[in-house]
Amino acid sequence: MTEAQRAALKAASGWYARLCAGDSDTHEQQAWQHWYDADELHRQAWQQIEQLREQLGLLPGPIASSTLRGVDHGRRRLLGSLALVGLALPLGWFAWHSDTRRYWLADYRSGVGERRQWQLSDGSQLMLGTASAAQWHVDGQRRLLRLVSGEALIQSLDEARPLLVETRHGVVRSEGARFCVRSDEQGCRVAVLEQRVEVAPLRHLQAMQPLLAGQQLHFDAERLWAPRANDAATTAWTQGSLIALDQPLGEVIAELARYRHGVLRIDPALAGLKVSGSFPLADTDRALAALEHSFPLRVVRRSDYWVTLVPKV
Known part of the structure; x- marks a missing residue:
């Protein structure tokens, strides 16, 4: 490992600990973005930190700080491990960009164990479950909520512009429905509580299929599973x-x-x-x-x- 790579890894570990501390503001997030964009070595180091984060079990900021930035010899051992992890990473591991990067840049975020609620700019209601994040965009033709990670309860308004909920696996289209969406690496689940939505997997976006109130289904980028009835467990997390x-x-x-x-x-x-x-x-x-x-x-x-x-x- 070169000195430049070592310095980038040290900086990345410091940024991770600061952002995970839970009190970062917009200025600090913009500073991180500037650091991230400034050099390819920075982006590579951040990816390696993300991999280590998975291996450490998503430890919170203060714990991550002591682990990643501990005594000198411990840091040297960790940085050596990071180098090995980086060499082992397959190129496609971050195919949907960086989830951690998207999380910190999202318009709406919740921490581990949190449930948070917001009213969106169009009047729709959004609740995020644990460790979830979403980006919001409105223009003259559509309303777009990009679920970066985790789960959301959405009460959309019925208006001329459809509300599209985008996940890495596909799209949910609503015109006034109340529904839940949960997305992870394996797939996505949508459950309709009121009205109806339409769902399409990423590889077949032109083949929207309806899902009615009281129904839920699982889908991935390739296909939709058969709908099944909601049950008591479907929205229990919202309570x-x-x-x-x-x-x-x-x-x-x-x-x-x-x-x-x-x-x-x-x-x-x-x-x-x-x-x-x-x-x-x-x-x-x-x-x-x-x-x-x-x-x-x-x-x-x-x-x-x-x-x-x-x-x-």
Whole structure:
């Protein structure tokens, strides 16, 4: 690694810690954008920081700061690891640009464990779930909400211009509907609560298909799955709850993990255990305690940011 690459990685780690601290303002975000755009080495370093962020389990800013910018010998070891990670990254890993970059530049953002609400400039209502972000654009012909990451509840106004919700997997078109959209790397789910929407996957945008109130479906860039009925779990997150209906414990834990900082893991031996119940998303420790009380498992804490569920012996 050259000195220039090392310096870029040090700067990138500092920017990551500052932005994740939760108190960055528009001026600081613009300064980061200027740094990011100024040099290809900066962009490469930021991509490497993003990869390490995934390996560290999305640690919050203060923890990331001590990890990424700790004592000198620790930093040198980390930077060496970053170099190896960078060499291993496939070129297509950031195909939809940088999610982290889009998150910080988004018009609307929520942190881990947060639910936030806004009224958009056209009067529509937007709620974002945990660690979600959206960009908003209005012109004379359309209204566009780009869901960068996470999940959203949208109450769109019925007017001449359609509201388009764009995700990496496709588009949802609304003219006055109330609906939820959730997007991740695997695909997208849309659930209609009132009125109707139209949905199209990215590769077939001309083939819009209707989805009616009370229905939901999953789609990716290639195809739409068959619609199915909404249930009690569909919008539970908007009320701060996770409702499991005879659901594998592995899926429940994966959902709870989205609402807490650090790493939450489950022993594979427990992943298929079927669970039903309602769990508070604002207090995931209480949710884990309820699971520990009701099922043959133990919650093992290496720290507040590293928790594993293992079988009770």
